[in-house]
Amino acid sequence: MHPRFQRLLGTRQFSIGLELPLDNDWSADGQRSRLKEDRPFGVPDLKQHAQLARLADSSGFKALWVRDVPVYDPNFGDAAQVFETFSYLGYLAGITQNIMLGTAAVVLPLRQPWLTLKAANSVDELSDGRLLLGVASGDRPMEYPLFGVDYAQRGESFRNTVELLQSQGHGRLPEGARLLPEREVPVPLLVAGLGQQSAAWIGKHMDGWLAYPGTPEEHHHRVDIWRDVSGDKPYITFLHLDLEANPHAPMKRVRFGGRSGRLGLIDELQALKAAGVQHVGLHLRRSERPVAEVISELAEHVLPRFHDPL
Template structure:
């Protein structure tokens, strides 16, 4: 693994042979209003204790009811900093920071701060965004998303690696008189472009430290992973899957949006197949009423088995 990726979070997620698992906030499932802070922190510590390797927070700058949810509501960086103070070693990820709606120098400083405060546990999923009303709200031309994404990725890499850099983009310019601090614990915070991010797969393979994708049918997923390996070699492939555990452990799957409702026996086979296809990490959105029990059951019956 290149030196620049040697932060603790990246190693926790991707050093192991085989599939690792993360859990996505809100762990309580309260994604349309502010979730209970105490409950979320309790479940975060519980997920770490039972064997999950990552905790992932989404970036939803504004609430658009038509889209259907508000993520975990709290701003991503202070939230993950708070989670870091209540956990020990588990990786902390974003899924994903909407780079086109954030100034790259603010992202660089906020992300490096969380990385430092957490002992190097931060991994950044980064995205171009998909909620149309947000672009005028932030004064961003949605047609410029692809170019802005590339510019912001380049800016992050530069200001993390260089002192007093010289750099220019649509976001502004640095002329060597200013430094951006703090620097992260490693040469860079790993960046995982999410979905296509308005880029070619070849660009993502060259400029990303991995690829984070949405749930795909297995046949389509196989094609995506094979193409990714051709372009990116051993850089990791991660994906997100909604999971609802049926009471009957032998229950066959029912399709959900971006996931399944099924028994643990079917999920064991499903995630074992993902491992065989070459998926390196899965962000699980567990949606059962008793979140703590569901996390425990998933860890005991699926993670431990795989």
């Protein structure tokens, strides 16, 4: 296991993070606000993004996860956190202190490989070693012609960039040349999906898996597959959450997650942990309550159940 994961998982080998944007634009109030401001569906309101990122950091969440959406496509209807991934991570590195910074996931075939390596090393250096680099081959065909990339060759491109990231370019630069900043230990690589590769290749070459959201039963099956090809490498997933004010409200499943009070959420997280999940990034865009209020409740009542004491 890559040494950085001990920081993420702690001694209990389980932790909780947040997926950006920290906005509830998919709630009823969020939709009304979006229409009033004439924002397309899936384009969040980022007025409080810095304040909420700092709150997540000070509250004890273990990671902030950002997605890589180069072009807003109304057919997908989700701009993620809007900002370019590495630029935003550099900003987040400067306004937070402890929380890890993860990508879920950088679309490698759309990026020049050497600049991807330089960007990742830069964010890792600026954040004092807090980057978790999730990568993927991409799933939005519209983007590839815009970037001059062959969609059919994205699997080969993915493999080539992974090799560069892991080798840090050693043996591939002209004599005397260096790509700075250099990292003594390469940033850990996690894959979303399979990157157009076989499960065996992923298990051998990647440091962890970013699994799509699912029920504890679904994750139990996926974890078994992951363990067969990877050993003890981390298994991470995400959960869309609408946290109800009534702590006793039972879990009601929605697409990619659920709506419940905090006691139902604790039960769900315990079931995910029992299934073999080691980190869960909570996605709050469906939240009918203010995001800051939800973060504070989770920090007070849920994180202590799963995290080491601060």
